[in-house]
Amino acid sequence: MTAFRVILAKDLRIELRTLESVPAMALFAVTTFVLFRYGLDRSSLAGGLAAGVLLATVLFAAIIAVNRLFVAEREEGGFDAIRLAPVDLTALWAAKAVALFVYLLALELIAVPIFAAFFLDSWAGIGPLAAVLVLVDVGLGAVGALVSSLAASSRARDLVGPLVLLPLLVPLMIAAANAAQPLLAAGGPSYGDVGKWLLILALYDLTFAAIGYAVFDFVVED
């Protein structure tokens, strides 16, 4: 637990100091909203289209952070430094997953109000949408940290990250879209099947958290 806290604190301190990930993600998200607004030629979205625009934007913004997640470990010897210490290496994966989760929450605090201002007639669905986004962020954190560590040890890391990450995230995105769609429906949120999709999201998160915990050691060892 100590190693987890130490690594997480180090990552958050460096992000606060350098502002390398979250501002880039936020800028990407805002630019994407502008592109969607004029590309779709719509000033109002609802239901599946609104959910799709928001989730696709969060997903692609997450890739920016995933690509940067292990840069310091790779380029500044962090992998070696941590492996030389008497710590469980899964602490590194857990710290990176939580760091990514925090970056995504920060992104959404900026991007979701802008999305709502750009596209939504009513903000009534935003509150319940938070539960969907938190579960999406947990899944993105768990899978993103694992894939990022894999990509970091590959020569074609910029390709490997998205190519491995996106297929793994398809089930997460399907469940999230189905959960978010009724919450962003025209005329206000409805809650019919939302509970079922939230449960599927939670199961996805648990599954990939367990996989990350089980395999991370093998990914980072020689």
Next chain:
Amino acid sequence: MSATLSTQQKPPTSEPTGTTPALQLEGVRREFDERPVLRDLSLTLEPGATLAVLGANGAGKSTLLRILATLLRPTAGTVRVLGHELPREAWKVRGHVGLLSHEPLLYRDLTLSEALRFHARLHRLGDRTDERIAELLAAVNLSRAAGELVRNLSAGMLQRAAACRAVLHEPDLLLLDEPTAHLDPEASDLVSSLLAPAAGRSRVLVSHDVQAALGAADRALALRPDGSVAFEGPADQLSPGDARAIYAGRA
């Protein structure tokens, strides 16, 4: 480079901290993409002793250090470090080894004291952390740079900081890859003192300064350019001339 290493006191081989050899290697081989960089390496190092590793660039010296540091697995052979077999018992070795390599292993966007504190916490130094960091920084004349970002340090300052990082947790085995590279004579003296032989501390010293390395060592290992062993034995049985012939691939 490390002329000062030759002036260090001989390692206290007569004062081992235990009876278990610090290193036991048997038939170790390491390949990269089926290209061998270390071939059939066997050696034993007693606790508290220093091993000098000599060889031309690409002879496998740094690879050997990474294997001993648990960062690389041997392709074949048996490696025991501090009595524990690698890679199976790597977790028992970690925390007892200090590695000073070509990379400082310090995060560039942390201040020097933050970076050392990060390592101290990983190694669970506890309440001694701040005192130990201050003591080490003072020893290498870096106290005034404690608040500087690591990315702003010069190469020499980085090397001194990396030496502090390597000994921060008082390891039983120090793995030193050209420890005084980038250092001026004064800084070289400071770092050499920090990394000097100490009771119970075994050392593996990679250096291109043949005379200094042999002077500071109890045993020597000389590797040919193809990674095979040209000499393994007491350091005083390898003359600097023979070592240079090995470098040149003539022995």
